[in-house]
Amino acid sequence: MENYLIAMCVTAGVYALMALGMNIIWGMAGLINLGLVGFFAVGAYTSALLTVKLGFPIVVGVIAGGITAALVGVVVSLVTARLRGDYLAIVTLGFAETIRVFATNEIWLTNGSDGISGIPGPFRGDLTPVQFNSLYLAIMVAVVTIAFVLVERLSYSPFGRVLRAIRDDEQVAAVAGKQVLLYKVQAFALGSVALGVAGALYAHYTSYIAPDIFVPLLTLYIKLALLAGGVGNSKGAVLGAVVVVFFLESTRFIVPLIPYISPVQGAALRELIVSVSLLVILRFRARGLLPEARSHLVVPAALPAPARG
Amino acid sequence: MSVLSVSGLVAGYSAADEILKQVGFELQAGEIACIIGPNGAGKSTLLKAIAGLVKSSKGSVVLNGEPINGRAPREITRLGLAYVPQEHNVFPSMTIVENLEMGGYVEPGRIAARMDNVMQRFPVLQRKRSQAARTLSGGERQILAMGMALMVEPKVLLLDEPSAGLSPVAAHRLFEDIRAINREGVAIALVEQNASDALDISDRAYILVDGRNHRTGIASDIANDAEIRRVFLGG
Amino acid sequence: MSPFLAEFLQLILNGVMAGTILAVPAIGLTAMFAVLRFPNFALASHATAGAFAGYVANVTFGLPLIPSLFFAFLVAGALGIASDEIVLKPFRAMGAITTAIGSIALTIAIENLVRFFFANELRGYDLPIARDWIFGGVRVGPQQMQNLAVSVVVMALVFAFLTFTRMGKAMRAVADNPALADIKGINADTVARIVSFGGMGLAGLGGMLIGLDTSIDPLTGFRSMMSIFAAAVVGGLGSIPGAVVGALVIGIGEELCLLVLSPSYRSAVGFLAILLVLVLRPRGILGQRAY
Numbered sequence: 001m002e003n004y005l006i007a008m009c010v011t012a013g014v015y016a017l018m019a020l021g022m023n024i025i026w027g028m029a030g031l032i033n034l035g036l037v038g039f040f041a042v043g044a045y046t047s048a049l050l051t052v053k054l055g056f057p058i059v060v061g062v063i064a065g066g067i068t069a070a071l072v073g074v075v076v077s078l079v080t081a082r083l084r085g086d087y088l089a090i091v092t093l094g095f096a097e098t099i100r101v102f103a104t105n106e107i108w109l110t111n112g113s114d115g116i117s118g119i120p121g122p123f124r125g126d127l128t129p130v131q132f133n134s135l136y137l138a139i140m141v142a143v144v145t146i147a148f149v150l151v152e153r154l155s156y157s158p159f160g161r162v163l164r165a166i167r168d169d170e171q172v173a174a175v176a177g178k179q180v181l182l183y184k185v186q187a188f189a190l191g192s193v194a195l196g197v198a199g200a201l202y203a204h205y206t207s208y209i210a211p212d213i214f215v216p217l218l219t220l221y222i223k224l225a226l227l228a229g230g231v232g233n234s235k236g237a238v239l240g241a242v243v244v245v246f247f248l249e250s251t252r253f254i255v256p257l258i259p260y261i262s263p264v265q266g267a268a269l270r271e272l273i274v275s276v277s278l279l280v281i282l283r284f285r286a287r288g289l290l291p292e293a294r295s296h297l298v299v300p301a302a303l304p305a306p307a308r309g
Numbered sequence: 310m311s312v313l314s315v316s317g318l319v320a321g322y323s324a325a326d327e328i329l330k331q332v333g334f335e336l337q338a339g340e341i342a343c344i345i346g347p348n349g350a351g352k353s354t355l356l357k358a359i360a361g362l363v364k365s366s367k368g369s370v371v372l373n374g375e376p377i378n379g380r381a382p383r384e385i386t387r388l389g390l391a392y393v394p395q396e397h398n399v400f401p402s403m404t405i406v407e408n409l410e411m412g413g414y415v416e417p418g419r420i421a422a423r424m425d426n427v428m429q430r431f432p433v434l435q436r437k438r439s440q441a442a443r444t445l446s447g448g449e450r451q452i453l454a455m456g457m458a459l460m461v462e463p464k465v466l467l468l469d470e471p472s473a474g475l476s477p478v479a480a481h482r483l484f485e486d487i488r489a490i491n492r493e494g495v496a497i498a499l500v501e502q503n504a505s506d507a508l509d510i511s512d513r514a515y516i517l518v519d520g521r522n523h524r525t526g527i528a529s530d531i532a533n534d535a536e537i538r539r540v541f542l543g544g
Numbered sequence: 545m546s547p548f549l550a551e552f553l554q555l556i557l558n559g560v561m562a563g564t565i566l567a568v569p570a571i572g573l574t575a576m577f578a579v580l581r582f583p584n585f586a587l588a589s590h591a592t593a594g595a596f597a598g599y600v601a602n603v604t605f606g607l608p609l610i611p612s613l614f615f616a617f618l619v620a621g622a623l624g625i626a627s628d629e630i631v632l633k634p635f636r637a638m639g640a641i642t643t644a645i646g647s648i649a650l651t652i653a654i655e656n657l658v659r660f661f662f663a664n665e666l667r668g669y670d671l672p673i674a675r676d677w678i679f680g681g682v683r684v685g686p687q688q689m690q691n692l693a694v695s696v697v698v699m700a701l702v703f704a705f706l707t708f709t710r711m712g713k714a715m716r717a718v719a720d721n722p723a724l725a726d727i728k729g730i731n732a733d734t735v736a737r738i739v740s741f742g743g744m745g746l747a748g749l750g751g752m753l754i755g756l757d758t759s760i761d762p763l764t765g766f767r768s769m770m771s772i773f774a775a776a777v778v779g780g781l782g783s784i785p786g787a788v789v790g791a792l793v794i795g796i797g798e799e800l801c802l803l804v805l806s807p808s809y810r811s812a813v814g815f816l817a818i819l820l821v822l823v824l825r826p827r828g829i830l831g832q833r834a835y
Contacts, residue, residue, distance in 0.1 A: 032641055034648070083822060087781075089644040090583050090773055091822065094815040097770055101812045217652055223645060268659035275653040282646055283634055360727065383729035392727055400720040403713070410710075411717045415729035417710060457728070 006133040008245055013140030014202045015241035019225045020147050021194030023237050027226070028160055029187035030167030031077065032088040034219055036195050038096030041214040043069045043196025044203040045103060045110060048119045051204070058122055062200040069196020070189040077188035081181050093216065103211040115210025119203050136205050143201065144238065147194055151234045154190070163187050217271065221248065224278050227285045248274060311335045312496050313359070313390070313465050318368035320358040327366070328354040330520035335513075336465060336496050341487070343499045343507040343528065346517040352500040353395065355517070356467045359498075360392035361385045372465065387415050391458035395469040395500075398454035401443035405434050405453060408442050412457025420460065427456040431486070448479035452486065459490065466490065466497045473502065484510050508532040550681030555799045561688050563775075563795020564695040569750030569768070570775035570787040571702055576743035578719035578782040579735060582640040586627055586647040587747045587772065589654035591765030594620035594748015595755040596658055603670050612669075613694060613752055620748020621741040623654070628740040651766070659762040666759040669752075691753050698749065699788060702742075706784065711738055719782065747772075767811065771798065774814030778821045780828025789829055793817070 018040060025033050046068040047061030056064075080091050103110045110116065122139070124132055154160050165172065166180055203209045221244055228247075229240025251273050255266045313336040321327035328351045336342050344352045357363040359370055361382040370378045377385050382392075400408050409427060413420040428435040431452050437445065442453060451471050458466055468487065472480035480503065488510050491497050501507035508514055511528040516537070524531065531537055569591055576584050598616035601607045607615070631650050635643040674686040706712040711734075718725045718735045726732060750772070751765050771794055779790025794814055801813045821828055 034645065079819060079823060083826070086577075086581075086583050086640045086644065087777070087822060087826075089641055090777065091815075091818060093585070093648070094770055094773070094811075094818055098812045098815045101809060105806055105808050216648055220645070220649055220652070262663070264663045265660050268656040272653055272656040272660065275649045275656070278649040279631060279646060279653070282642065282649065362723075362727070382727045383731070386727060386729050394724065394727070397721055397724060400717050400724065402720050403716055407713055407716075410713060411725070411728050411730070414710075414714065414717075 003130045003133055006130070006137050008249055009242075010133065010137050010140050010205055012242045012245040013137070013144050014198050014205070015222060015225055015245055016144050016238040017147055017194050017198035017201070018222045019229070019237035019241045020144075020151050020234055021191040021198065022222050022226060023191075023234060024151060024154070024194070025188055025191035028155060028163045028167065029184060029191075030163075031184060031188060032085050033092045033188075033191075034089050034216070035076075035092035035094070035096035035099075036222060037214045037216065037218045038092075038099040039069045039073060039192045039195035040199040040202070040218070041096070041099050041103065041209075041211075042072050043199030044209050044214075045116075045199075046196070047200030048116045048203045048209055049109070051120050052116055052118060058120055058204055062197055062204070065200030065203075066193040066197040069192040069199070073188045073192030073195075074185055077185045078181075081184060096214070096216065096219065100211045100214050103214070110211075113211055115208055115212075116203075117208045119207045119209065121204050121207055124207070140201065140205075143197070147197075148234050148238060151194075155234070159183075159186075217274070220275070220278055224281060227281050247277070310338050312338050312373055313498070314369075314371045315355070315359060316369055318355070318358060318365055318370065320354060320363050320365035320368075322363065328363075328520055329358060329365075331522075332368075332517065332520065333522055334359075334498070334515055336498050337513070338464075338496055339491070339494055340512040341491050341497045341499060341510055342513040342515060343501055343504075343511040344515045344517060345501060345504040345507060346523065349519075350517040351520040352517055353469050356392060356469050356498065356500055359385075360390065360467060362392075383415065386461060389461070389464040390467065391461055391463035391465070392467040393451075393454045393458050393469060393471065395471075395473055399442040399445075399450055399457070402441055404441055405438050405445075408453055408457055409434070409460055413460030415461060419462075423460050423462065427459050430459075430489070431456055446479075447474050448476070448483060451475065451483055455486065455490070463495060466495050468497060468499045470500055470502060472506065480506065505532065547681070553682050555802065556796060557682055557684065559796030559799035560792065561692055561795070562799065563792035564692050565750065565753045566768075566771055566775050566795050567788045567791035568695050568698055568753060569747045569772045570779070570791045571699065571784055572743035572746030572750065573772055574776040574779070574782055574784055574787040575702075575715070575719075575746075576739055577776065578784075579715060579739040580628075580632075580636065582636065582643040582647070583773070583781075584632070584647050584743075585644060585769070586632070586650045586654070587744070588765035588769040589651040589658070590620045590624055590627075590744040590747040591751030591754070591768060591772075592655055592658055592760075592762055593623050593751070593765075594745075595751035595760040595764050596662060597748065598752035598755075599667055599669060599760060603667070606670070609669075609671065609690070609756075610694070613749055616752040617745040617749040620751070621745030624740040624744020624747070625737055627654070627744070628736060633736070655762050655766065662762065664761055666761050668759045669756055671756065687756065691756060695753065698746070702746070702784070705742075711735075715739055770811035770814040770818075774817045777818045778828055780830045783828065783830045786828055786830030793829070 018036060022033065022036055025031050043065035047065035050056040050064055051058055051061040076095055080088055083091060104113050121132060122135060127135065162183055166183055170180055225240035225244040226237055227240065228243045229236030251270045255270050261269065315332065315334040318329050318332045319327055320329040332351065332355055334355065344355060346352055354363055358365050361377070361380055365378050369376055372388055372390055375388065377388065400411060403411070409424050410420055413423055433449055434453060434456055442450065445453060471483055471487065475483060484506055487497060499507055499511065508528045508531060514528045514531040515525050516523040524537065569587065573584065573587050594616040597619035598612045601615040602609065602612035627650055632643055632646060635646040671687060676683045676685045706716055714730045715735050715738060717730055718732060722732065754768050755764055775791035775794045776787050778793055779786030779788065794817055797817060798810050798813045801809065
């Protein structure tokens with residue numbers, strides 16, 4: 001049980017890191033990204049391949065995962081820079097799906113849907129499971145803390161203020177001489193680093209990744225974390241991630257209590273509960289049960305519908 | 310007898326941003342009244358508030374003895390008031406015939422007969438009946454927008470800057486058409502930048518400044534008032 | 545005919561067949577976008593729901609194909625009204641993106657509802673087995689021809705509805721200029737309900753048509769989603785003729801890509817098409833909305 005709780009906390013750390021990344025991209029810069037699971041997958045696969053196939057150290061893999069995700073983020077943001085929000089939703093979702101299709105099909109590289117197993121974890125062979133989980137949790141806490149401090153600094157730096165200015169009114173920011181595109185790309189890249197590192201850390205923790213892990217539902221979990229965290233800052237993101245993981249895990253215990261259902265039905269029921277909860281929270285939370293200062297909105301729920309001229 | 314009576318109207322896009330601060334307006338049966346004033350005076354907002362597109366927070370709007378503030382735009386249309394917005398006043402991808410049908414949407418049984426009338430009044434619409442509205446010139450588009458409004462045989466017609474963007478010739482023709490519609494008994498309220506032309510065809514004029522009534526009077530008196538000529542009519 | 549030419553013609557023909565079927569849900573998607581103004585990802589699960597409704601009608605109740613297709617349309621359409629009224633409508637006031645996210649959650653919910661009752665196994669429809677016709681090396685299945693005919697008839701009905709009926713025209717008016725439509729007395733709620741019914745009904749019908757060729761499972765709709773979105777975006781989101789053209793482009797494009805790529809890259813082809821169009825001509829082939 002103790003081990004299980006530690007494992008949950010590690011997962012919460014992964015989600016917190018993703019939520020922090022999403023906070024930069026979406027919350028601070030206002031760039032819609034429904035494909036963050038794609039960047040997470042890029043980080044996970046990069047690190048897994050470098051360590052498993054080429055024998056690089058884990059640290060190198062994780063850093064490379066972050067960098068690769070950032071590069072992909074630069075490309076995606078450059079291609080989509082001029083798109084309207086509703087198109088961005090389609091493109092970013094499509095991007096994540098395409099990454100998954102690629103991972104499923106390039107069997108020579110990724111083992112296809114069988115996935116990559118035996119991804120090394122730090123001292124995994126030398127430690128008991130509880131010790132390993134505890135060590136990993138310590139690493140996770142350290143990484144999340146560093147990311148947290150960096151994001152907080154970023155948020156109050158001139159860079160963060162410009163990002164918010166762009167988010168709130170692109171034209172004003174453009175007139176004020178800020179190079180809007182450059183800022184957007186940088187924000188996207190920085191957020192993607194967090195997503196990529198989260199993916200890499202996830203891979204080294206579980207030792208196994210496969211395309212099935214990187215589904216849109218995971219993107220929704222992070223969205224849920226940001227909503228549940230409520231207050232539009234990094235603290236909310238981290239707190240929300242913890243809440244979401246505990247919620248997700250609790251559904252694991254509810255479902256077996258229901259008699260006469262098969263494992264597939266149980267799994268379906270779990271996803272059903274999760275998605276319905278998301279809808280309920282999105283509906284009643286996005287409107288702002290806890291109103292927050294405009295300059296701190298994590299998720300631009302008040303984003304205007306496409307202009308009708 | 311006044312067909313449209315507005316008193317003490319306060320309205321805007323939010324409570325913090327009231328554009329109409331206190332406005333009264335009367336439209337008598339069979340007359341044309343124009344609303345003029347500087348930019349931002351609230352002229353268009355007044356029409357939108359009457360038509361139900363902008364919520365009013367205080368005051369009353371009475372159409373033929375029936376209070377209409379707070380009602381949905383489509384209910385107000387049904388009560389015999391037609392509003393023609395300044396821009397985006399046609400359905401661009403639909404044909405002229407279809408646009409007119411949509412104009413008369415609330416009274417489907419009468420569409421055919423009324424469309425004949427509108428086509429007779431505006432031969433250009435007859436000529437281009439199967440063309441998409443987006444292919445029309447600016448003047449033709451204004452005519453189509455008015456034609457759509459006539460499809461409900463309104464008692465009151467609100468026109469928001471109908472001459473905006475038109476050439477002087479086209480604007481002149483449009484004012485002729487407006488006068489002709491009025492002669493058939495439709496009371497018309499007209500917002501115009503083009504103040505002197507508007508005063509020419511109007512019976513009564515309202516000058517709004519900063520969301521309040523500034524002057525009200527007979528159109529010809531206003532047109533000849535030296536001070537008003539200097540301030541609002543550019544000489 | 546040379547074998548290469550025959551193979552090429554075969555691919556084009558397959559592409560036209562696939563594209564015509566794809567046009568059915570793509571029309572549904574683009575019509576909903578035109579009126580409701582958000583990308584409705586719940587289309588995927590409605591396609592799945594339609595495919596399974598058709599399966600129940602066809603396999604469980606033994607109905608012939610055409611009534612089963614009609615049943616798929618009705619069930620998915622009714623589900624579409626329910627999802628819009630209960631789930632998505634309140635989101636629309638919060639903006640297109642929040643609604644789009646809600647529609648993803650909704651699609652996962654419905655997909656799992658289907659999974660709960662039907663599990664993950666592949667299911668096939670009960671179809672008469674027929675031999676392919678062969679014309680000079682090009683192979684055509686009678687079933688494919690029937691699907692093609694159904695799709696063409698459905699498209700003709702949609703066009704007739706939009707061109708000749710009062711409600712169809714009202715729908716186009718709302719798509720063109722919602723504010724003016726409101727002034728003219730067109731009830732936006734009624735139009736939203738009709739477009740949700742018709743749009744999701746077409747998604748369901750499309751889901752079954754797609755499944756007729758192979759088999760269905762709870763992910764049937766999701767797997768086709770990128771192709772359907774690609775068809776609508778390539779043709780110009782919001783334009784119904786555009787959706788038809790876009791679907792043909794995507795259908796043929798996907799088939800031609802099979803010359804160099806494995807079939808499971810289908811949805812990636814759609815994604816690339818979306819990117820290409822958005823970079824080169826953001827309004828799509830027939831998109832003409834200026835606003």
